[in-house]
Amino acid sequence: MAAALKVGGSTLQARLERDVLVAEQSGLLAAYNAGETGLCFGRLVFRDGRDHHIGRIGIREDDAHRTPLVVDWRAEVARPFYLATGHTPMGLRRRRHITTHGRDVTALHDEVLDLEDTTRTGHESRDADEVLLAALDAARTGRMHDIVQTIQAEQDTIIRSPHRGVLVVEGGPGTGKTAVALHRAAYLLYAHREQLAKRAVLIVGPNPAFLGYIGQVLPSLGETGVLLATPGELFPGVRATGTDTPRAAAVKGSAAMADALAQAVRDRQQVPERGAPLIVEHDDGDLILDWDMALEARHKARETDLPHNLARPHFVFRLLDALAEQLADRIGADPYGGPNFLGPDDIALLAKGVATNPAVHAAIDTLWPPLTPEEFLTDYLADPTHLDDEDAAAIRREGGPWTAADVALLDEAAELLGEDDSAARAREEAERQQQIAYAQGVLDVSYASRTYEFEDKEEQDKDASEVLSAHDIIDAERFAERHEEADHRSAAERAAADRTWAFGHIIVDEAQELSAMAWRLLMRRTPSRSMTLVGDPAQTGDSAGVGSWERILAPYVQDRWELVRLGVNYRTPAEIMEVAAEVRRAHDPAFEPPSSVRSTGVKPWERTVDDVVAETVRAVGDELPAEGRLAVIAPAALHPALIAALPDAAHGRVPDLTRPVVLLDPRQAKGLEFDTVLVVDPDAIESGAAHGINDLYVALTRATQRLGVVRRA
Numbered sequence: 001m002a003a004a005l006k007v008g009g010s011t012l013q014a015r016l017e018r019d020v021l022v023a024e025q026s027g028l029l030a031a032y033n034a035g036e037t038g039l040c041f042g043r044l045v046f047r048d049g050r051d052h053h054i055g056r057i058g059i060r061e062d063d064a065h066r067t068p069l070v071v072d073w074r075a076e077v078a079r080p081f082y083l084a085t086g087h088t089p090m091g092l093r094r095r096r097h098i099t100t101h102g103r104d105v106t107a108l109h110d111e112v113l114d115l116e117d118t119t120r121t122g123h124e125s126r127d128a129d130e131v132l133l134a135a136l137d138a139a140r141t142g143r144m145h146d147i148v149q150t151i152q153a154e155q156d157t158i159i160r161s162p163h164r165g166v167l168v169v170e171g172g173p174g175t176g177k178t179a180v181a182l183h184r185a186a187y188l189l190y191a192h193r194e195q196l197a198k199r200a201v202l203i204v205g206p207n208p209a210f211l212g213y214i215g216q217v218l219p220s221l222g223e224t225g226v227l228l229a230t231p232g233e234l235f236p237g238v239r240a241t242g243t244d245t246p247r248a249a250a251v252k253g254s255a256a257m258a259d260a261l262a263q264a265v266r267d268r269q270q271v272p273e274r275g276a277p278l279i280v281e282h283d284d285g286d287l288i289l290d291w292d293m294a295l296e297a298r299h300k301a302r303e304t305d306l307p308h309n310l311a312r313p314h315f316v317f318r319l320l321d322a323l324a325e326q327l328a329d330r331i332g333a334d335p336y337g338g339p340n341f342l343g344p345d346d347i348a349l350l351a352k353g354v355a356t357n358p359a360v361h362a363a364i365d366t367l368w369p370p371l372t373p374e375e376f377l378t379d380y381l382a383d384p385t386h387l388d389d390e391d392a393a394a395i396r397r398e399g400g401p402w403t404a405a406d407v408a409l410l411d412e413a414a415e416l417l418g419e420d421d422s423a424a425r426a427r428e429e430a431e432r433q434q435q436i437a438y439a440q441g442v443l444d445v446s447y448a449s450r451t452y453e454f455e456d457k458e459e460q461d462k463d464a465s466e467v468l469s470a471h472d473i474i475d476a477e478r479f480a481e482r483h484e485e486a487d488h489r490s491a492a493e494r495a496a497a498d499r500t501w502a503f504g505h506i507i508v509d510e511a512q513e514l515s516a517m518a519w520r521l522l523m524r525r526t527p528s529r530s531m532t533l534v535g536d537p538a539q540t541g542d543s544a545g546v547g548s549w550e551r552i553l554a555p556y557v558q559d560r561w562e563l564v565r566l567g568v569n570y571r572t573p574a575e576i577m578e579v580a581a582e583v584r585r586a587h588d589p590a591f592e593p594p595s596s597v598r599s600t601g602v603k604p605w606e607r608t609v610d611d612v613v614a615e616t617v618r619a620v621g622d623e624l625p626a627e628g629r630l631a632v633i634a635p636a637a638l639h640p641a642l643i644a645a646l647p648d649a650a651h652g653r654v655p656d657l658t659r660p661v662v663l664l665d666p667r668q669a670k671g672l673e674f675d676t677v678l679v680v681d682p683d684a685i686e687s688g689a690a691h692g693i694n695d696l697y698v699a700l701t702r703a704t705q706r707l708g709v710v711r712r713a
């Protein structure tokens with residue numbers, strides 16, 4: 001790859017070749033890297049003698065038949081690895097789990113599924129879940145790992161679901177929703193490589209720390225055609241660094257904003273006041289742009305139903321015509337009432353004068369200005385209209401950085417405004433013509449070399465006529481287009497820079513957190529409506545439930561969506577889950593958490609103290625695992641004191657989760673997990689936000705081993 005990147009040359013041909021090479025090499029590199037960890041993790045021996053090794057990627061022998069050596073876990077033939085049971089062995093005689101460390105095999109676990117088979121390997125395990133439990137018990141690293149070795153049957157069904165529309169995956173904490181969604185992306189990329197590699201997959205997660213946490217999973221499976229983004233990163237060129245009050249975010253996210261913005265765009269299409277026309281100085285006499293004239297032009301422009309910037313030329317041309325006509329009428333008028341003195345040439349000349357007068361354009365611009373989404377929204381937020389007074393006050397802002405909620409509004413504005421890209425298109429067309437000329441040159445060279453190749457041959461003419469050269473089957477225009485297709489960055493990179501990109505599939509984690517305006521944005525990014533949504537009503541700020549999925553999805557897909565549920569908690573041991581469930585039961589006595597797949601025998605502790613910071617520091621000292629990670633989850637207000645007292649803890653907007661101790665607020669902790677978790681001042685977390693109980697529930701369910709609660713006296 002390094003060599004490929006160094007390939008010099010500024011010609012189009014050299015650049016194309018380099019880009020193709022780099023794309024190829026980076027794909028290969030991802031596959032090789034994936035191969036370094038757990039390349040092969042399973043083996044299936046069938047009763048009929050078939051014997052397959054299963055791995056993260058498929059590998060074939062370099063023989064004439066390209067014999068499979070390792071079968072990709074996503075292939076149909078690998079399915080019994082995840083689904084076969086003693087009850088339904090799916091033709092299996094035995095299933096082996098192979099555990100490796102680097103290039104060494106460190107453990108083998110065999111399961112015999114054919115009871116008549118009496119041969120033994122000595123690796124038979126008594127507990128079928130041994131490999132799963134070992135994976136769940138392992139020390140955390142601060143990065144999510146793939147689960148291909150231990151995908152459970154209920155998860156496998158979702159990962160391979162043939163459903164083409166919107167699939168909603170619901171489940172309590174730690175049920176593997178995120179893991180399943182990521183593996184589904186990997187599966188879809190495998191099963192529909194043709195469509196998806198070109199269109200890329202978008203994964204939307206709640207915050208940058210979470211994206212950092214899950215970012216390695218797909219590359220570790222050899223998949224790179226994926227773009228990860230938070231909802232605040234979905235408008236190319238804009239970085240959302242500001243924050244909104246919860247009230248402002250709620251107003252900006254509400255569906256009513258779509259109408260308000262549409263109205264506000266119409267407000268920017270003005271006409272002069274009646275009786276107060278605009279007077280424009282012009283060499284051939286002042287021009288009078290009045291109410292009537294502008295109203296007629298605006299009516300015609302709006303009739304096109306085009307977005308603001310695209311309808312604008314219609315408005316401009318109508319007015320230019322009307323003003324030229326006004327001038328002609330005035331100059332050429334016959335005082336005795338006869339026909340106009342001016343001939344068509346004179347009129348054309350007058351029209352040209354009007355159309356090239358900058359003052360005319362400046363006047364028209366004040367009525368129907370060309371607008372960028374950024375300009376428009378900045379103005380709108382300074383003086384929000386078409387909202388009730390309280391809502392308007394909540395979002396009013398003069399300048400300042402963009403927020404995540406603004407991003408959906410910018411996208412909405414971009415739709416309403418449209419982009420007048422005629423200048424850019426003219427440039428592109430000129431470039432295309434250049435490429436065609438270049439391609440013609442290449443074809444001419446190939447034609448010349450064809451004659452040369454056959455020069456020595458006796459029956460030169462006959463042979464030559466039977467051999468098709470590039471020249472015979474392709475013309476210069478098509479040749480140029482082909483090169484253009486092979487050109488450029490990866491699909492994911494192109495997608496990241498293009499607001500109008502249509503993704504092949506979108507995965508949304510914490511989907512119930514998204515606002516109505518954010519849904520509008522995401523739906524525009526996936527015209528095919530191929531999506532996997534992940535959420536848990538009990539962990540989100542919304543009063544959710546199936547009803548809310550229907551409310552969100554029905555406007556876009558009617559009833560073409562499917563809900564699946566996961567019911568087993570793989571992360572949190574039973575002891576911790578009991579504490580978390582108790583907290584919820586105080587509000588909802590019937591609450592049932594997902595059942596934990598394991599228990600550790602370690603009970604969570606709780607201490608009530610006056611000085612929560614000092615107690616937290618002591619607890620960090622006591623609880624810090626020898627291996628693995630510890631998180632302190634505390635309300636944001638306590639962070640300055642905790643940062644001072646725990647100087648080694650990672651903290652901030654995107655904390656480094658691979659450090660031994662990390663300080664987070666409850667919202668940042670969403671989706672993450674740690675060996676040990678200390679929850680500080682739970683009462684403040686619970687009362688700190690509208691759905692504080694959900695935030696506390698999230699905080700209490702992040703640990704894989706130990707939980708401590710430091711309560712304020």
Ligand SMILES: Nc1ncnc2c1ncn2[C@@H]1O[C@H](COP(=O)(O)OP(=O)(O)OP(=O)(O)O)[C@@H](O)[C@H]1O
Nearest residue numbers: 147150151152173174175176177178179570571671
């Ligand atoms: N089949 C499995 N094999 C091994 N580990 C698994 C399996 N399923 C889930 N896990 C592990 O369980 C943990 C929880 O998974 P994940 O984060 O996907 O859950 P979640 O439902 O998204 O949780 P939350 O809603 O609480 O964020 C992860 O460490 C994941 O790797």
